[in-house]
Amino acid sequence: MLFSADTLVPIRLTLELALVTTVLLLIVGTPLAWWLARSRAWWKEAAASVVSLPLVLPPTVLGFYLLVALGPNGPGGALASLWGARTLAFTFEGLVIGSVLYSMPFVVQPIRNAFEAMGDRPLEVAATLRASPMKAFWTVAVPLARPGFLTGAVLGFAHTVGEFGVVLMIGGNIPGETKVLSVAIYDYVETSRWSEANALAAVMVVFAFAVILSVTAIGRRLGHITE
């Protein structure tokens, strides 16, 4: 049997990690995207560039800094000491933090674009109809930016599923804790267990295909709505 318990554990772990990361990214990324789309602060683009750094940085560089930050002497270690642990590196929580930073641009960028594309007018209209900024945000901005949210969520999820370098640097290879799909495939190849590697790789190919197809479909819908 190709999908033994051995191969299912990393799949489950990966889905869990991607789900938690995506939810956190939507919570953190939405206000950030809103600010990037609407603020006139001069340092806004500098902030946007920091968010986008993972697009260009080698994952090992990001992983290295994260390792330092999550380790016993970094802020991650200080955080971990709150519940009596020594470090956040090589834990599931550490992986979540790393994934959030690593996948951030893939979520923030489409949401920011969607907020920018709608322009000021819908919000001005809402304001002249007595909608508070909060009401205008939830009843006008969010529904109009829905395709952006969908694209961001799908990309954030997919990108987290596919990450390898950062995980290797800060997560290592602890089964059931940090051994996600991409690492597991690497591991199977290293130990010459080709059939398991093959099965997991095939899962990834199907998954990637589904992601790209759905992003395209969302893009088409976006064009349809704004028309």
Add this chain to the structure above:
Amino acid sequence: MIDDQTIEAVFRGRLGGFVLDTAFTLPAHGLTALFGPSGCGKTSVLRCIAGLTRIADGLCRVGGDTWQDKTTFRPPHMRPIGYVFQEASLFPHLSVRRNLTYGAPHKSTAAGVKPAVGFEETVDLLGIGHLLDRAPAKLSGGERQRVAIGRALLSDPRLLLMDEPLSALDAETKEEILPFLERLHARLAVPILYVSHAISEVERLADHLVLMNEGKVLAAGRLGDLQSDPRLPLALSRDASVSLDATVEGHDSTYGLLELSVRGGRFLVPAPAGCSGEMRRLSIKAGDVSLSLQPSSGSTILNILPCRILSHTRRGEHEVVAVLGLGSDGMGAHLLARMTRRSWTMLHLGDGQPLFAQVKSVALR
């Protein structure tokens, strides 16, 4: 002048590369047109009143409430306004019905307080009943703009602001919407501030006028007064005309003529019968009024009215524009008459002189 019944607006300062320097006070009733060429700052003034644009040196008081002064700035959602944008700007994700009710006061919070216009009445007034369940994308340009007007009205505004609501529409659609605007104006008590660069809309709709040019207010006052003020560009323009509010007096069914009275005079206009006492608007072009010293009897011209010349101005090299007061005492409504300088000199015309205005054509709305 500052009391409960006025709108006071002062906005001074730089907006981008543009300098705004405006101050005016308006009565808080009827329709006031903000009129001027494109780019003269009309829309900026409207946005400042709505609070959508914030200018540091501004003062805005509406009906006794301060919306902006040195220490106050009410954000737009705290101002009881309705705003109709140049493009309808309906929410594309909501049906027509939900667009209309978006700004409507909630029943629970407004218990006992009835809005000035109800949902049914608004829908009826604007003729949009059959569109309620459609998506905005499925409407024509004119339908969209009517829904936008209805949406603004249903937010129960104390001041309705309209920013060139017709300018994005083609001529045919404009004609489709203008009657709705006229009905709105006639039926509703809410004051309207209407930005336009089309004099034809202003002549048809406005009671009051704020005349703007290059960020400044040239004049503000009653429409007829400003149209017939020879110091202002309106009276001297090629298609200068004066709008008069007239009362229907009767109808001559033999010849199909409607009899209307204005201050100091009466007009006969070919038109179907109307209810006696009904108000109608007449528009008379300066070029359609000629002057004669005698009440010529052998003329095909229908409307010949006694009047006096109140003042006159040269228009270019060859023409003179005269301001006339209707009635033999000249105390009635004002008209404009344009003639050649030669005629003016040959007839020895002058201010104060009693004579007769021959009105060749009267446009009736």
